[in-house]
Amino acid sequence: MAKRVRLLDVAKAAGVSQGTASNAFGKPDLVRKEVRERILEVAKELGYRGPHVMARMLRTGKAGALGVVFPDNLEYAFSDPVAIELLRGVGRECARQAVNMMIISAENPEQAITAINNAAVDAFLVHCYSDDNDIISAIQRRNQPLVCIDTDIAGAAGTVVLDDFAGAQMAAQHLIDCGARKFAILSLQANKAENFGPMNAKRRGAVSHRVVRERLGGYHAALKKAGIAIEDIVHIECENMSSHSAEMVETMLRDHPEIDGILAMSDVIAIGALDGARAAGRKIPDDLKVIGFDGIAEGERTDPPLSSIRQDSVEKGRLAAEMALGEAESDSRVLETSLLVRGSTR
Amino acid sequence: MAKRVRLLDVAKAAGVSQGTASNAFGKPDLVRKEVRERILEVAKELGYRGPHVMARMLRTGKAGALGVVFPDNLEYAFSDPVAIELLRGVGRECARQAVNMMIISAENPEQAITAINNAAVDAFLVHCYSDDNDIISAIQRRNQPLVCIDTDIAGAAGTVVLDDFAGAQMAAQHLIDCGARKFAILSLQANKAENFGPMNAKRRGAVSHRVVRERLGGYHAALKKAGIAIEDIVHIECENMSSHSAEMVETMLRDHPEIDGILAMSDVIAIGALDGARAAGRKIPDDLKVIGFDGIAEGERTDPPLSSIRQDSVEKGRLAAEMALGEAESDSRVLETSLLVRGSTR
DNA sequence: GTGCAATAATGAATCGATTCAATGAATGCA
DNA sequence: TGCATTCATTGAATCGATTCATTATTGCAC
Structure with missing residues (x-):
């Protein structure tokens, strides 16, 4: 050559x-x-x-690229509807600032660290749930701007989170207003260690994922206020996959026929819950109200359409990118949610 | 400092x-x-x-990254379900080979060219429909491996396409088998210049997007064989958005009440068609059969569930990445499709 | 014609590693 | 003891631009 x-x-x-x-x-x-x-x-x-x-x-010394890391699960970035919206927002801001978007890819944490060390980028964006993380440390060692999404990590240049507590509170309050009294909470994974299925008090007390902690807190606060004892609530930890939550819910409803309100921490889980409830012979919303979290587009087409707590994930991603690229005003933002009432609670 | x-x-x-x-x-x-x-x-x-x-x-001289370009529409990459599957496949292969994934981002073609020139990558992957393209030239000028997805471009190192013709033929044959006789084809955008709405013969003759050309050819071949004249087919060009195709279809069905079979070039369009048909008072599949293309997951949850031509977009992306990173055997692959029969044609 | 500012162009230093031919030291074997 | 071989280390060259202090040129005003 x-x-x-x-x-x-x-x-x-x-x-x-x-x-x-x-x-x-x-x-x-x-x-x-x-x-x-x-x-x-x-x-x-x-x-x-x-x-x-x-x-x-x-x-x-400029790379002209923004690194995007999904430490918890990398395949997830292109599977979960919420993660995709996030990426859309990041992409939008990157395009606006004429910066490319480097998706750090890896099959395992060890590889991820290498990938981070080999990435020529000007700043990092990380979306994760847990806050103790080798990957986060690896990023921090690079000494470049780091913005965390959905979790707050000491030493990060910025943080973009949702007011998950308020959102969850709103969800639970809505179900109460709709007349539900016996609740099941379908939680997202609470800890690094997978442990799907019924969630005991011990595990509830040791939730390391901020999102789960906050949402759980919000649910509990609203239910408590309505005079419902925490011990009477059925807690189940689900994988964030409709097929998985469908199974869980079907079983759960057989064991707990009294349940008339389901609080799901994600729409993906909630959509599965609708399937599971149907399989268990429940009529929604008559026998059972279901509300999800996120407000994804797919929720419009379910049967019945899914009520949810809407969040603007696109904006969340965009804002985080803006921060990381150093154009944002503040270094920490909390986004608000809103109630989205559809057929599953009406 | x-x-x-x-x-x-x-x-x-x-x-x-x-x-x-x-x-x-x-x-x-x-x-x-x-x-x-x-x-x-x-x-x-x-x-x-x-x-x-x-x-x-x-x-x-190694960048440890694969550049991914979506020249036609960049926001599209994180919106269209098929594009997302593609990205998932690309991501999977990148992870396997421990290479990062650089998404070239831009708001307009001019910016895209700059973005391409500024990207430190070892190879490029480009997903596009049209084959005459300044962006493609910009990539080729970089003299690095380039793999094209869904289009064949002279001088590319590799190509991954679908057997779109055969898939479309299968779709049309299926509707014929189901008894449909009066057809409407809902086409994807055929040319660089947007021109949505009824598609005249002239425009049908000047299709620059390979995917559209092939699928149209496949539909026509099957219909012709069944003795249906091309002139009797209603052709409509749709934006790849359900809301858009819904409108188009509702209007179309009022103008052409005889239509009993809809061939949509994408599931996204087909899903809108279901809505539009419902709005126009048709019962699917009794009055009207609808078949899409792609076989996306959302098609399972529509009312009725959508028949389609399934393609493995994840594998398409993975394979393209593999080629670009120089591990594939051949430099040109044509993937097969399969018929997916669900409620909208049964 | 002189002085001053503005404009163009120069050329060497710099960014921070990796690589490779050359050298030195240590080991193995007869 | 001598020679070949292996292993560790050195140090300079190299990757290919950008930057910036300096010099040369031009234009303009008085």
């Missing part, structure tokens, strides 16, 4: 200094028009392909 | 050559254990953050 044509070669051939040749490409207004044109012409003749990206990066 | 600690600083402090220090990090087995440990220790003391990514890239 022929040796790559360098800027220096172009400069020599055009009879100008390397500095001028560089400016002809990067800062055209610093070079006299005719000189610049000659340089570009010579460049074309020699087959120069434009400034070498890596060399420029090394010199300028 | 204190000056960054360089490898050279570490080497000096540890009393070894820079080469040895480099090896201590990059090729540990070339350095005696005690020496390596001392180097690492000194590095930690000095606050050395590990080899500088950009410097390494410049020297080695």
Whole structure:
């Protein structure tokens, strides 16, 4: 293979200094028009392909890219509807700022750390639930701006979270207003260690995932206020997959026929719950009210359409990107939620 | 800000050559254990953050990333279910090969070209419909492996496409088998220039998007064989959005009450068609059969569930990534489709 | 014609690693 | 003891740009 044509070669051939040749490409207004044109012409003749990206990066220190990390589960980034909305928002802001989007990919945590160390980016965005994490430390070691989404980590440059507590409270209050009295909570995974199924008090007390902790707190607060004892609530921890929650709910409803209100921590789980309830012979919303969390588009098409707590995940991603790229005003934002009433509670 | 600690600083402090220090990090087995440990220790003391990514890239010429470009519409990449599956596949392969995934982001074609020129990647993957494209040229100018998905472009290192013709043929044949005789085809955008609505013969003759050309050809072939004249088919070009196709279909069904079979070039369009047909008072599948294309998961939950031509978009993305990263056997692959019969044609 | 400012161009230093031919030391074998 | 071989280390060259202090040129006003 022929040796790559360098800027220096172009400069020599055009009879100008390397500095001028560089400016002809990067800062055209610093070079006299005719000189610049000659340089570009010579460049074309020699087959120069434009400034070498890596060399420029090394010199300028700018990568022109934002790193996006999903430590908990990487396949999840392109599967979960909420994660996808998040990515859409990140992409939107990156496009606005003319910065590329580097998705850190890995099959396991160890690989992820290597991937992080090899990524030429200017800042990191990390979406995760747990806050104790080798991956987070690896990012922090790079000493670049880091914005955390959905969790608050000490030392992060910024944080974007939801007011999960208030949202959950709203959800539970809504079910109470609809007349439900016997509740089941379908929780997202609460800890690093998987432990799906009924959730005992001990595990409820040791929730390391911020989102789960807050939402659980919000549910409990509203229910308590309505005079419902926490011990009377059925807690189940579900994988964030409709098929999984469907199974769980079907079983659960057979064991606890009295349940008339289901609080699901995600719409994906809630959609499965609708299926499970149908399989267990319940009529929704007559026998049983179900409310999800997130307000994803799929919730419009379920049978019946799913009530939920709407969050703006696109904006969440966009905002986080904006922060990471250093254009945001504050370094910590809490987004609000709103109640979305549809057929599953009406 | 204190000056960054360089490898050279570490080497000096540890009393070894820079080469040895480099090896201590990059090729540990070339350095005696005690020496390596001392180097690492000194590095930690000095606050050395590990080899500088950009410097390494410049020297080695490897970026450790795969560029992914969506020239037609960038927001689309995180909106369309099929594009997302594609990304999932790409992500899977990238993870397997320990390579990051650089999503080229831009708001307009001009910006996209800059973004491409600024991206430190080892290869490119491009998903697009049209084959004449400034963006493609920009990528080709970089002289790196380029794999095209869903279109075949001269000079690409590889191509991954679907047997769209056969799939479309299968779809049309299925509707014929179900007894439909009066057809409407809901096409994806056929050309760079947007022109949604009824599609005249002239526009049908000048389809620049390969996918549309092939699928249209497949539909026509099957219908012709069944003795249906092309002129009797209603052609409508839709935006790939359910809400848009719903409107189009509702209007279309009022103008053409005889239609009893709808061939949609995507499931997204088909799902809108179900809504539009319902709004126009049709019963599916009794009055009207509808079949989509792609076989996306959402099709299971529509009312009625959507028949479709299934394609494995995840595998399409994975395979393309594999090719681009240079591990695939061949440089051109055509994937097969299969018929997915559900409620909308039964 | 002189002085001053503005504009162009120069060329060497720099960004921070990796690589590789050369050298030195240590080991194995006859 | 001598020679070949292996293992560890060195140090300079290299990857390919950008930057910036300096010099050269031009234009303009008085």
